[in-house]
Amino acid sequence: MPKGMVIGVALNQRQSDGVDAAAVDIVAKQFNQISPENLLKFQPVHPSEDRYVFEAQDRFVQFGVDRKMQVIGHTLVWHSQTSAWVFQGKDGAAVDRDTLLARMRDHIHTVVGRYKGRIHGWDVVNEAIDEDGSLRKSPWFNAIGEDYVAKAFEFAREADPGAELYYNDFNLEKPAKRAGVIRLVKDLQARGVRIHGIGNQGHWRLETPGISEIEEALVDLRSTGLKVMYTEVDINLLPQAGRGADPAVANPYASGLPDDKQQALARRYAEIFGVFVKHRDAVSRVTFWGLSDADSWLNRGRMNYPLLWDRQRQPKPAFHAVVEVLKRAR
Numbered sequence: 239m240p241k242g243m244v245i246g247v248a249l250n251q252r253q254s255d256g257v258d259a260a261a262v263d264i265v266a267k268q269f270n271q272i273s274p275e276n277l278l279k280f281q282p283v284h285p286s287e288d289r290y291v292f293e294a295q296d297r298f299v300q301f302g303v304d305r306k307m308q309v310i311g312h313t314l315v316w317h318s319q320t321s322a323w324v325f326q327g328k329d330g331a332a333v334d335r336d337t338l339l340a341r342m343r344d345h346i347h348t349v350v351g352r353y354k355g356r357i358h359g360w361d362v363v364n365e366a367i368d369e370d371g372s373l374r375k376s377p378w379f380n381a382i383g384e385d386y387v388a389k390a391f392e393f394a395r396e397a398d399p400g401a402e403l404y405y406n407d408f409n410l411e412k413p414a415k416r417a418g419v420i421r422l423v424k425d426l427q428a429r430g431v432r433i434h435g436i437g438n439q440g441h442w443r444l445e446t447p448g449i450s451e452i453e454e455a456l457v458d459l460r461s462t463g464l465k466v467m468y469t470e471v472d473i474n475l476l477p478q479a480g481r482g483a484d485p486a487v488a489n490p491y492a493s494g495l496p497d498d499k500q501q502a503l504a505r506r507y508a509e510i511f512g513v514f515v516k517h518r519d520a521v522s523r524v525t526f527w528g529l530s531d532a533d534s535w536l537n538r539g540r541m542n543y544p545l546l547w548d549r550q551r552q553p554k555p556a557f558h559a560v561v562e563v564l565k566r567a568r
């Protein structure tokens with residue numbers, strides 16, 4: 239592994255609870271960083287105003303601490319997986335700015351504060367930019383206004399001044415969206431808000447985005463002077479299929495992945511890691527969004543093959559391809 243580049247994986251609860259022993263074994267041997275796939279999102283951790291839930295969350299953090307892995311927190315402020323009460327005001331009205339800021343502060347202080355010194359870095363704000371580069375009109379934006387992102391970073395810094403703080407988003411290979419993210423980050427920097435890195439999720443497909451678009455995005459993002467992280471990497475092999483699509487078209491690999499696709503996936507991963515390694519001075523971390531194909535959110539009722547281990551938890555050609563690229567870079 240190139241010096242300084244951390245390689246991680248998102249864990250589901252069966253893994254961080256230690257129930258899925260086969261997965262735990264692979265994670266412990268092959269990775270030095272973990273992210274929680276769902277556990278530390280707002281809804282699971284803070285389901286009602288006066289109730290925080292920390293049991294499984296504590297086990298997740300301890301999983302990493304025990305194994306001396308870098309533990310990442312995902313995510314504090316997002317429009318999705320946030321409990322409905324957060325955005326409700328009195329008597330059915332929409333929440334006002336001050337109330338929502340107070341709720342945000344309490345949430346961030348409680349969650350970040352609890353894991354102070356143990357969680358290395360936080361995705362403070364997730365997916366705040368729309369495809370056209372403007373700030374997404376999320377419930378956070380609607381109630382607080384455009385400074386909600388800066389506020390979230392300020393609260394996180396107060397709660398753990400030693401933690402790294404990241405902005406995380408997807409589709410950053412699209413120039414308009416990337417420009418919006420870079421504007422946001424520069425605005426935070428101009429306000430003196432502390433931010434350490436940009437997370438590019440890296441939910442990609444076999445053919446798109448092109449490798450030159452991936453590299454161009456990386457070069458652009460690193461020009462902010464911040465660390466660049468690939469925080470949720472996977473390669474979707476299935477067609478975009480709408481409801482009611484013919485199953486043979488929507489789910490073409492239901493009985494297995496043909497060898498040519500398997501090899502194409504390995505080549506795609508090798509190419510992508512080639513870019514990461516070429517820019518290793520800027521890329522501080524790469525995290526896969528799940529361990530094996532059986533664990534991936536991309537299945538959703540179909541059979542997808544986006545990751546480095548197969549459903550039997552055997553390493554795929556893509557695993558060996560990634561290892562080769564990383565070995566050569568050492």
Ligand code: G3I
Nearest residue numbers: 275276279282312313318319364408439441470527534535
């Ligand atoms: O919490 C309930 C649980 O109580 C219930 O037993 C279970 C039954 O289906 O559902 C559980 O919630 C599901 C949750 O995953 C935990 O399994 C949600 O319905 C489901 O929507 C949720 O999906 C997650 C998704 O984020 C939600 O937006 C995926 O696992 C997770 O991989 C995905 O991750 C996101 C990143 O956080 C941000 N970037 C995009 C990425 C992919 O969508």
